[in-house]
Amino acid sequence: MIKFTPAEESYLKAIYHISDEGKRTVSTNDISFQMKTKPASVSDMLRRLGEKEVIEYRKYYGVNITEEGKKLALQTIRKHRLWEVFLVEKLRFSWDEVHEVADELEHVKSKLLIQRLDEYLGFPKFDPHGDPIPDEYGDVRARPRLPLTDLELHATGQIVAVKDSSAAFLKYLDKVGAYIGARIRVMEKVEFDGSVEISVDNKKNIFMSKDVAANVLVML
Amino acid sequence: MIKFTPAEESYLKAIYHISDEGKRTVSTNDISFQMKTKPASVSDMLRRLGEKEVIEYRKYYGVNITEEGKKLALQTIRKHRLWEVFLVEKLRFSWDEVHEVADELEHVKSKLLIQRLDEYLGFPKFDPHGDPIPDEYGDVRARPRLPLTDLELHATGQIVAVKDSSAAFLKYLDKVGAYIGARIRVMEKVEFDGSVEISVDNKKNIFMSKDVAANVLVML
DNA sequence: TTTATAATTTAGATATATCTAAATTTAAAT
DNA sequence: ATTTAAATTTAGATATATCTAAATTATAAA
Incomplete structure (x- = not known):
């Protein structure tokens, strides 16, 4: 099993989100803007994510996320949104306070933790912003909106x-x-x-x- | 405010625990053993922690934790133990499953998160292993044992x-x-x-x- | 179509965190 | 008091993650 660092997970999540907005290839600048890092840093990260085969990276053209990459991104998104539900419903955070904290919590590595958290929260299907929470296998049932x-x-x-x-x-x-x-x-x-x-x-x-x-x- | 990395927090916590076992100065080897890293890595970290004035570091002699360092270590220990209570009491972890996960969770940076977690757990005074949970200011009321x-x-x-x-x-x-x-x-x-x-x-x-x-x- | 501009990548730097191997210092044993 | 052994530090390497400045490639404009 290939391991991914928190930074790699975050970049992949960003790439997934930008792809999801309709664009088929994602540009270095888009990622740079989303991640609040410099384009040079992005190029470097893309090379590494390409080597790990979670994205298809063609220099100067942009990137496409692979199936493997999507699965990984959705797992991170699942963790992020479950933690958001926890913060809002259990710890009385307001929905505009949860982002930063969930961005850290989403990288904690424990399958059991997420399974139990999911169960504890009553298997929620949507996060406090109304975004759907992917299941263990990355499936999302989005309501038409x-x-x-x-x-x-x-x-x-x-x-x-x-x-x-x-x-x-x-x-x-x-x-x-x-x-x-x-x-x-x-x-x-x-x-x-x-x-x-x-x-x-x-x-x-x-x-x-x-x-x-x-x-x-x-x-x- | 000086910032500390997760690794720095972990080392400091280890140094605090070893000091707490009665030894007044803590050796590089003791830390190396506790942290499962090589002595060479420890020396490097001690230099940095010394510069940040959370320990007093004299080469070849060993380290003493400063008052500032104690406060920081106790804050990390507080977070660690609160998360342990959460994992055991809310997520049905057994007390031998919590260590690793709490070691990650303890580094999440949010004062509000810990305040709310503490409140949510009913301001517990001891973790699942029976160890006392320091308060916000690092005060510990240990039972004689x-x-x-x-x-x-x-x-x-x-x-x-x-x-x-x-x-x-x-x-x-x-x-x-x-x-x-x-x-x-x-x-x-x-x-x-x-x-x-x-x-x-x-x-x-x-x-x-x-x-x-x-x-x-x-x-x- | 050439040229200017924008986007992107490369090269080289810094900082963290680790390692191995070699050098050094302290402590222990003879 | 030397010598030996153990502990510790230094030097140099690797990997991640970032940056700035320079070079390169692609795109848009004249």
Whole structure:
């Protein structure tokens, strides 16, 4: 069994996430931006990940994640999201405080630990941001979801996830009263700027700019 | 604030534990043995820990831990033992399975995490091996304890900790029916080999060699 | 199509953490 | 008091993970 360092796991996770956004090949610069490291450091890491065959690396072209790589990335993502559930549900963290800590916890190496944690949390299927938790084998059952901007006037739905999960964005959503699981209805769609007004749980009304709404994912 | 790497924290913890066994200066070889690294690696680490002023390092002579170093070591020990409680009480780990995992978890850097974990566990004062958990400031209230070999014939006590907490030893104790918290009584002391026979909870009787009994710590 | 710009890689540096082999110092034995 | 043995340190090597600066390749613009 090939071993992977925490840094390798983190890079692979980043590559998986960028691939998942639709791009078939991932560029050095994209990874550099995501990982907050310099492109030179990325090149070096890509060479090593290529040698370990979790990515296909062609110099100057970009990388594609292999099946083996996907499996590994999903295992790390599974750990990350299970820890997030633990932090929020058991330790009363708010959903914008969990990222950094989960980024460390996800690298703790113990199969038993993750199995037991999963069991202890009641085999959750989604993390506090609404993202699906892969199973032991890397399978993900994602609910079909679309950005809030795609909802028609008067349509109803449930907020299930956010695209941009930066602390700032999560804080903002919390402040205005939007949260994962909220039942919403589109009350108004402003054509010229793409902004929307929604009601949350048939009570509070919220205005959202196009940019914000595009980052809120809804399940019908 | 000076930063410390996981390796530095581990070495410092080892040095603290060895100092705590009564030795005033700790030798390179002792640390090498405890950390399962070569003496050459230890020398290098001691130089760095010396520069960071958590130990006093005099070449060829050995090291003494400073007050600053003690505080840091106790913080790491606090984290380690809190995680052990979590693993045993919440995730149903047995007390001989927790060491390795806790050795990784103890290096996760988040003050909030440890505060909340402590609270979640009900502010435990002892870990599953019976060792005291230092508070946020590094204060430890240790119960007076002595090796089982020091108990007189017919004396009673309670098993509160073990000296040797290797997985093999803990497994053995579990197997024969000894556990932290067990109420015991010395039924027989064999002079010529130092072995003892004890009763556990006024029921089962157990024979223990001198070597084993010396590693079982008892509170009267 | 040549050229300028952007993206990427290489080369060389630093820092951590480990090792082996050789050198050095301290402690023990004769 | 020498000599020998043990403990310790130094020197030099390897591996990870990062950086800056320079070189290279690919892409976009004129």
